[in-house]
Amino acid sequence: PRFAQQPDGAASVSVLPPYHGLCPPQVTSNGSIGRDTPAETQPQNAPPQPAPNAWQVIKGVLFRIFIIWAISSWFRRGPAPQDQAGPGGAPRVASRNLFPKDTLMNLHVYISEHEHFTDFNATSALFWEQHDLVYGDWTSGENSDGCYEHFAELDIPQSVQQNGSIYIHVYFTKSGFHPDPRQKALYRRLATVHMSRMINKYKRRRFQKTKNLLTGETEADPEMIKRAEDYGPVEVISHWHPNITINIVDDHTPWVKGSVPPPLDQYVKFDAVSGDYYPIIYFNDYWNLQKDYYPINESLASLPLRVSFCPLSLWRWQLYAAQSTKSPWNFLGDELYEQSDEEQDSVKVALLETNPYLLALTIIVSIVHSVFEFLAFKNDIQFWNSRQSLEGLSVRSVFFGVFQSFVVLLYILDNETNFVVQVSVFIGVLIDLWKITKVMDVRLDREHRVAGIFPRLSFKDKSTYIESSTKVYDDMAFRYLSWILFPLLGCYAIYSLLYLEHKGWYSWVLSMLYGFLLTFGFITMTPQLFINYKLKSVAHLPWRMLTYKALNTFIDDLFAFVIKMGLGPALASHVVFFIYLYQRWIYRVDPTRVNEFGMSGEDPTAAIPVAEVPTAAGALTPEPAPTTTTATREEASTSLPAKPTQGASSASEPQEAPPKPAEDKKKD
Numbered sequence: 001p002r003f004a005q006q007p008d009g010a011a012s013v014s015v016l017p018p019y020h021g022l023c024p025p026q027v028t029s030n031g032s033i034g035r036d037t038p039a040e041t042q043p044q045n046a047p048p049q050p051a052p053n054a055w056q057v058i059k060g061v062l063f064r065i066f067i068i069w070a071i072s073s074w075f076r077r078g079p080a081p082q083d084q085a086g087p088g089g090a091p092r093v094a095s096r097n098l099f100p101k102d103t104l105m106n107l108h109v110y111i112s113e114h115e116h117f118t119d120f121n122a123t124s125a126l127f128w129e130q131h132d133l134v135y136g137d138w139t140s141g142e143n144s145d146g147c148y149e150h151f152a153e154l155d156i157p158q159s160v161q162q163n164g165s166i167y168i169h170v171y172f173t174k175s176g177f178h179p180d181p182r183q184k185a186l187y188r189r190l191a192t193v194h195m196s197r198m199i200n201k202y203k204r205r206r207f208q209k210t211k212n213l214l215t216g217e218t219e220a221d222p223e224m225i226k227r228a229e230d231y232g233p234v235e236v237i238s239h240w241h242p243n244i245t246i247n248i249v250d251d252h253t254p255w256v257k258g259s260v261p262p263p264l265d266q267y268v269k270f271d272a273v274s275g276d277y278y279p280i281i282y283f284n285d286y287w288n289l290q291k292d293y294y295p296i297n298e299s300l301a302s303l304p305l306r307v308s309f310c311p312l313s314l315w316r317w318q319l320y321a322a323q324s325t326k327s328p329w330n331f332l333g334d335e336l337y338e339q340s341d342e343e344q345d346s347v348k349v350a351l352l353e354t355n356p357y358l359l360a361l362t363i364i365v366s367i368v369h370s371v372f373e374f375l376a377f378k379n380d381i382q383f384w385n386s387r388q389s390l391e392g393l394s395v396r397s398v399f400f401g402v403f404q405s406f407v408v409l410l411y412i413l414d415n416e417t418n419f420v421v422q423v424s425v426f427i428g429v430l431i432d433l434w435k436i437t438k439v440m441d442v443r444l445d446r447e448h449r450v451a452g453i454f455p456r457l458s459f460k461d462k463s464t465y466i467e468s469s470t471k472v473y474d475d476m477a478f479r480y481l482s483w484i485l486f487p488l489l490g491c492y493a494i495y496s497l498l499y500l501e502h503k504g505w506y507s508w509v510l511s512m513l514y515g516f517l518l519t520f521g522f523i524t525m526t527p528q529l530f531i532n533y534k535l536k537s538v539a540h541l542p543w544r545m546l547t548y549k550a551l552n553t554f555i556d557d558l559f560a561f562v563i564k565m566g567l568g569p570a571l572a573s574h575v576v577f578f579i580y581l582y583q584r585w586i587y588r589v590d591p592t593r594v595n596e597f598g599m600s601g602e603d604p605t606a607a608i609p610v611a612e613v614p615t616a617a618g619a620l621t622p623e624p625a626p627t628t629t630t631a632t633r634e635e636a637s638t639s640l641p642a643k644p645t646q647g648a649s650s651a652s653e654p655q656e657a658p659p660k661p662a663e664d665k666k667k668d
Contacts, residue, residue: 093256093275094254094255094256095254095255095256095257095270095275095276095277096252096254096276096277097251097252097276097277097278097279098190098191098193098271098274098276098277098278098279099135099172099174099193099278099279100135100252101135101136101252102134102135102136102137103134103135103174103175104132104133104134104135104174104175105132105133105134105135105172105173105174105175106129106130106131106132106133106172106173106174106175106177107128107129107130107131107133107170107171107172107246107309108126108128108129108170108171108172108173108179109126109127109128109129109150109168109169109170109171109246109307110125110126110127110168110169110171111125111127111154111166111167111168111169111305112125112166112167112169113157113159113160113164113165113166113167114167115165115167115196115198116196117167117169117196120178120179120180120182121180127150127152127154127168127305127307128150128152128307130148130150130309131175132175133148133309135248135250135279136250136311137311138250138311145310146310146311147308147309147310147311148308148309149306149307149308149309150306150307151304151305151306151307152304152305153302153303153304153305154166154302154303154304154305155301155302156296156300156301156302156303160200160238160296161296161297161298161300162298163236163237163238163296164238165198165200165238166198166199166200167196167197167198167199168196168197168199168244168283168307169194169195169196170194170195170196170246170281170283171192171193171194172192172193172194172248172279172281173191173192173193174188174191174192177191177192179192179194189271190271190274190276193278193279193281195281195283197283199244199305200238200239200240200296201238201239201240201241201293202236202237202238202239203236203237203239203293204234204235204236204237205234205235205236205237205295206233206234206235206416207220207224207225207227207233207234207235208233208503209225209233209503210501210502210503211501211502212498212500212501213497213502213504213505213508214497214498218501219501237295237296237297238295238296239293239294239295239296240293240294240295240296240303241285241288241292241293242303242304242305242306243285243288243306243308244283244284244285244288244305244306244307244308245283245284245285245307245308245309245310246281246282246283246284246307246308246309246310247281247282247283247284247309247310247311247312247317248279248280248281248282248309248311248312249279249280249281249282249311249312249313249314249317250311250312250313250314251279251280251314251317253314255268255270255277257270257275257277263321263322264318264321266321267280267282267321268280280317282312282317282320282321284312284320286320286323286324286348287348287352289345289348289349290345291345350362365555366555368555369552369555369556372548372549372551372552372555373548373552375544375548376544376545376548376549376552379542379544379545379548380542380545381431383542383545384434384435384438385438387438388464389464390439390462390464390465390468390470391464391465391468391470391540392468392470392531392532392535392537392539392540392541393439393465393470393528393531393540394470394474394477394527394528394531395439395440395461395465395470395471395474396474396475396477396478396527397524397525397527397528398432398435398436398439399436400524401432401435401524402429402432402433402435402436404517404524405425405428405429405432406429407510407513407514407517408425408428408514408517409422409425409426409429410510411510411511411513411514412425414503414506414507414510436459439462439465440459440460440461440462441459441460441461441462442457442458442459443457443458443460444456444457444458445457445458469534469535470531470535473530473531473534473535474527474531476530477526477527477530477531478527480530481523481524481526481527484523485520485523488516488520489516492512492515492516492519492520493512493516496508496511496512496515497512522576525576526576528541529576529579529580529583532580532583532587533583536587537587538580538583538584538587539587541580541584543584546577546580550577553577
């Protein structure tokens with residue numbers, strides 16, 4: 001997560017991977033390794049695991065799509081559909097628009113402090129009146145686009161200055177009629193359509209009382225400190241935007257009551273008597289950016305308001321209606337919507353200010369980004385779920401990744417981010433904890449209990465990690481790494497304590513660790529580089545996952561130029577990935593090496609076992625074994641330590657010495 005302070009004091013959060021998408025602190029693999037595994041666990045003649053066919057992959061993807069669709073449908077499930085039959089059992093007929101095409105209309109706009117408007121005789125309440133508008137006219141107006149606008153300064157009532165509400169009431173009547181129901185001669189119910197809305201917007205302003213922990217001083221505004229003491233850390237303040245657009249949808253679809261699809265059913269209003277529907281009035285404020293809202297207080301004497309009227313096509317109205325409809329997560333509270341509005345501002349700015357060709361390219365690349373992210377996640381989980389040997393992998397990086405995830409989780413909890421961000425980070429922590437069970441033998445020790453009640457968790461290194469030289473190189477890499485990390489951490493902690501403000505010592509520890517990991521977290525990817533260098537091999541790395549995440553890093557950099565977002569340690573991540581590529585180039589693939597399934601890339605006919613051929617006398621004599629070159633035999637002896645078979649050892653060939661333990665290799 002990255003945080004940016006907004007003008008109203010609310011913390012805006014956008015979720016990005018802490019390591020900018022290149023690779024996590026731990027480096028996984030799904031390839032073969034350069035050393036043989038013990039014969040007890042990995043027989044050399046074991047057949048390779050069959051790869052899933054195309055149908056299995058397609059079936060799995062379709063199943064996941066079905067699950068996502070089912071969950072989304074359940075959240076978006078609306079009320080039960082109404083009966084399509086009429087009172088006598090006959091089917092309902094299609095309705096029509098009460099305002100036919102080219103109907104002459106009058107527009108009446110009133111501004112009031114009351115949600116329900118009745119004071120039609122008050123001249124101060126009438127904001128705008130426009131006569132002889134043509135329903136469905138797209139050529140009139142100043143710009144020949146069917147649009148009209150009116151601007152005026154509104155006097156602010158005292159109640160509105162004190163955080164009250166203000167409403168706009170819009171009436172469309174057929175020419176010759178009036179919206180006031182008390183004028184019996186001029187009012188017709190079927191000739192009047194009405195819509196109201198609150199035009200001020202309430203936003204939460206959060207104040208976090210921070211100070212320098214050493215001096216006790218703060219740079220916060222004294223007035224803000226006083227308001228925080230009076231109203232608490234969260235204050236709801238009325239905000240104002242000077243623009244609003246009134247759209248009347250040019251639609252004559254024969255809608256059937258009870259069959260209008262959501263979210264359009266929220267706007268199509270049917271007359272209870274005639275069964276026809278009224279013209280659709282839509283208040284369009286989609287392009288009002290959150291940064292343009294400003295608070296209403298007693299220092300303001302008037303409010304500017306520009307009201308525009310424009311016709312709107314059906315398909316554009318559907319787009320706006322879909323965007324303005326609340327998501328199925330409405331049970332999470334209004335704070336989620338405030339956060340969603342702030343995040344949508346960046347998208348709106350990109351749509352308004354970005355070159356159309358670059359914007360189209362960005363949309364395409366964003367789709368590719370999502371696909372790559374899913375593939376990287378799938379390959380990572382699939383690798384750890386099926387991994388049998390840990391040779392060549394940094395186990396300590398896995399534990400360091402768990403520590404980083406916990407720091408991020410505690411940091412966002414301390415900064416009170418929205419619920420969706422907290423859930424996503426919590427799921428990431430659970431996945432990192434699950435990886436620990438794959439790199440170590442975890443069991444419950446019931447003999448040594450915590451406080452004599454709860455079983456103690458016991459962690460033990462796996463045999464494939466201890467018996468190889470990976471553990472020695474992993475310890476060595478983190479020892480060298482600590483010589484760099486600890487001085488940097490100390491310097492950053494001193495800087496944070498001297499020059500930054502915090503809520504308390506606990507917040508200082510979390511913000512210091514989070515800022516340090518966000519800045520220097522790429523360094524934790526270097527132990528895997530050191531292990532690759534020592535082993536002179538990269539065959540154990542998951543190149544698919546690394547490639548997907550590296551491509552996502554470049555895509556994130558593209559978004560950084562289009563949408564306002566932080567670059568993070570992207571350059572350092574690129575450097576690390578290019579080092580991985582360099583190691584892949586210098587450490588070429590050796591086809592004679594045997595992977596974790598006991599298979600190699602050599603010609604399978606070269607590994608035919610000795611066969612017994614019956615002689616004419618009925619005795620069994622061994623068939624001569626195929627000859628091999630001296631170079632091939634020497635290469636196999638260096639890369640694959642042979643283990644003598646039981647009952648078939650030859651006296652002429654010397655026995656291979658058992659592999660040295662890790663401590664002896666460390667001494668060597």
